[in-house]
Amino acid sequence: MAKSIEPLVSVITPCYNGRKYLAGYLDSLIAQTYSNIEFICIDDGSKDNTQKILFSYKEKFKEKGIKFIYLHQENQGQATALNLGLKHFTGKYLTWPDSDDFLHKDNIKKRVEFLEKNREFDMVLCDSPILGIYLTTLRIKRRKQTKTDPLFRDCIMEKNVYYAGGAYMFRTEAFLQVNPKREIYTNRGGQNWQMILPMAFVYKCGYIHKNLYFIRSHRDSHSRRVHGLKGKVKRIDEHEDILLNTIKSISMKRKTKSYYLRLIKKKYTLRRRRTNCRFGVKKSSGVRDEFKHNNGL
Numbered sequence: 001m002a003k004s005i006e007p008l009v010s011v012i013t014p015c016y017n018g019r020k021y022l023a024g025y026l027d028s029l030i031a032q033t034y035s036n037i038e039f040i041c042i043d044d045g046s047k048d049n050t051q052k053i054l055f056s057y058k059e060k061f062k063e064k065g066i067k068f069i070y071l072h073q074e075n076q077g078q079a080t081a082l083n084l085g086l087k088h089f090t091g092k093y094l095t096w097p098d099s100d101d102f103l104h105k106d107n108i109k110k111r112v113e114f115l116e117k118n119r120e121f122d123m124v125l126c127d128s129p130i131l132g133i134y135l136t137t138l139r140i141k142r143r144k145q146t147k148t149d150p151l152f153r154d155c156i157m158e159k160n161v162y163y164a165g166g167a168y169m170f171r172t173e174a175f176l177q178v179n180p181k182r183e184i185y186t187n188r189g190g191q192n193w194q195m196i197l198p199m200a201f202v203y204k205c206g207y208i209h210k211n212l213y214f215i216r217s218h219r220d221s222h223s224r225r226v227h228g229l230k231g232k233v234k235r236i237d238e239h240e241d242i243l244l245n246t247i248k249s250i251s252m253k254r255k256t257k258s259y260y261l262r263l264i265k266k267k268y269t270l271r272r273r274r275t276n277c278r279f280g281v282k283k284s285s286g287v288r289d290e291f292k293h294n295n296g297l
Contacts, residue, residue, distance in 0.1 A: 006036035007116070009108050010172070013099050014081030014191075016044040019053065021100035021216060026057050028063055028102035034109040038067045040085045041099075045075030068085030077185060079191040086182040094175055096195065099165025100216050106211040111169040114208055121206035122174035123199050128167045128213040138217060141167070145207055152200040155193065156243060156264060163192035169211040170195075174203050178250075185245045189238025194246050201250055229279040236275065240268040 011029065015022060029039060032140070036132040039061065043050055054070055071084055082096060093112060097103060108124070114124050123183075141162040141256045142149075156160045178201075184194035198274040247257060 006034065007092035007112060008036050008038055008090065009093045009095065009112060009169075010038045010040065010087035010089035011035065011108075012040045012042070012089055012094070012096045014042045014044050014078045014083060014085070015046065015050055015054075015099035016075060016078075016081075017046045017048045018050045019048040020100045021218075022050060022053050025097070025099050025102050026053070026060075028105070028107075029066065030057070031105045032059050032064075032103065033105050034112060035065045036064075037108065038069070038089065038091050039041070040069045040079040040088055041073065043070065043072045043200050044078065044081040045073060064171050072150075077186065077188040079186040079188070079194065080193045080292060082195075083183050083186065086179075086184070092172055093167060093169055094172050096170045097213070098164070098215075100218070101164065101166055102214050103166060104210075104212040104214070108169075110208055110210065110212055115169065115171060118206055120204060122171045122203035122208045124169050124208060126167050126208040126212035127210055128162065128164050129211050130215045130217050132217055141215070142209060148203065151205050152197060155196055155200055156247075156260065157267065158198075163196065164213060164215050165192055165195065166223050168196065170199055175199060177265050178202055183208075185242060185249065187238055187242045187245075188194075189235060189242050193239075193242050195248050196200065197243075201252065217291055229275070229281065232275050232279075233272065236268055236271050240264060 013025070018025075029037070041239055043054070051070075051072075058068060069088060071088070073081060076117070085096075093153060094114065095108070097113070109123050110153060115121060125143060129137045130139050130141060132138050132203060143162070144160055151161065153159075155163075187215040212275055247260050247264065250257075
């Protein structure tokens with residue numbers, strides 16, 4: 001694909017204390033076989049040398065032809081940081097990788113080519129290996145396609161799907177149709193449901209069954225910093241809150257919305273019960289009664 005006709009791709013990445021893995025991610029951006037990139041990095045109040053690492057790549061980005069935009073905010077979480085980036089991006093296509101993951105050199109090129117050639121799709125998802133501490137492949141995240149492809153429901157139920165932002169790419173035109181305010185619901189529990197669900201409800205998703213995005217599995221990741229009964233239940237509450245508020249924000253028939261809201265509440269009622277059982281919480285305990293009171297059970 002000739003550089004002169006390459007559509008602009010916006011890459012938005014929130015980052016908090018990225019010292020350990022940020023350089024590897026930035027190197028993978030520099031190595032892209034696609035050049036017309038707008039890279040927006042939001043420093044979410046990092047306390048380490050994240051800013052220094054980012055600024056050390058300014059010349060490399062310039063040489064590659066990548067437009068680099070650095071934004072800073074006080075620490076408020078990834079969803080709030082992503083919202084800041086959404087206010088600034090200008091590309092024809094949008095993707096939002098995590099700063100501790102990295103991209104295959106053809107990640108952006110292959111996904112842009114797919115969307116340029118397949119106009120019936122407004123989003124695309126690639127396969128994503130999960131890598132261990134020594135970059136060994138633990139498993140590969142790959143969505144199995146079906147005739148009806150119920151991506152929206154599968155995202156809600158966490159079935160046959162995954163949520164790595166750098167594995168998805170959207171047409172900006174479609175994204176702004178479902179999100180004209182360029183703003184997602186903010187919750188420290190994450191940001192991917194808020195991005196994916198409004199798109200999946202309206203538009204078709206295409207799939208590239210190639211390993212183009214690599215997810216690092218490590219103890220420092222946001223998803224792994226959850227310990228004990230209190231931490232597990234807090235994460236359950238956060239995820240339920242994200243899903244309920246995201247569904248409420250999507251334009252759909254009242255009966256359809258009510259159905260999905262009930263589905264979500266049932267899902268997390270069962271999840272709380274299973275979590276309590278794993279930690280040996282008895283039904284009559286004060287902790288159990290508190291959970292029931294707080295969650296309307």
